Amino acid sequence: MKEIQLKDAKATLSAVVDQAVQGNPTIITRHGRKEAVVLSFSEYEKLKQVPSFGRLLASYPGDEDDIPLRGNKPSRIIDL
Template sequence: MREIQLRDAKAILSAVVDDAVRGEPSVITRHGRKQAVVMSWAEWERLSTVPSFGRLLMASGLAVDDLPKRSEIPLRDAGF
């Protein structure tokens, strides 16, 4: 992923967008600090629809009885 200064990105914005559409995102920097990323719409949609771990678990179809029971044996003293 290439880095490009904001002032340079302004001058060649069309080329930066064309590169992003071809799958080559760019990091926009300002005063040497990373500020933004230009990526294709398709890539953004793919990344923004990744489900959270909680949603994956909820969608798994597991019922409470499907999970093993926790042991009733007390934990040993760690000696801290």
Template sequence: MTAEAVEEIQLRDAKASLSAVVDKVIATHKPQVITRHGKREAVVISWEDYQRLANVPSFGRLLVSAPIEEGDIPGRTRVPHGRAVKF
């Protein structure tokens, strides 16, 4: 999602209408950025989006769970593949 796709709301307005901010997030499925003095400070997202983002597996966990079998990964060769360099 690009930065232009999110809506910004000032903190004082968000405090005054928090229910409306949450309703808008749920209805539009778009995050609401809360700003203070023109600076982005926080983001309101749906619980569904939070769970999806919080449960992203690490790269290591993805590698461990990959269905790799014997022979899927070629063995290492001991022959150097670099180019010759003159010093």
């Protein structure tokens, strides 16, 4: 992924957007720190649809009986 400074991105915004539409996102940096990413709207839409881990767990179609109970035995020896 290409990186470009904010001042250069301002000067060449049209080209940066054209690259994003062609599937080449660009990272925008400010004072050497990564601040933003320019990507195509279609890529943004794909990323927006990815559910969070919590939503994936909440949507688990199984029953409570499908998940084995956790044992009381410690899984490892702990030195105190």
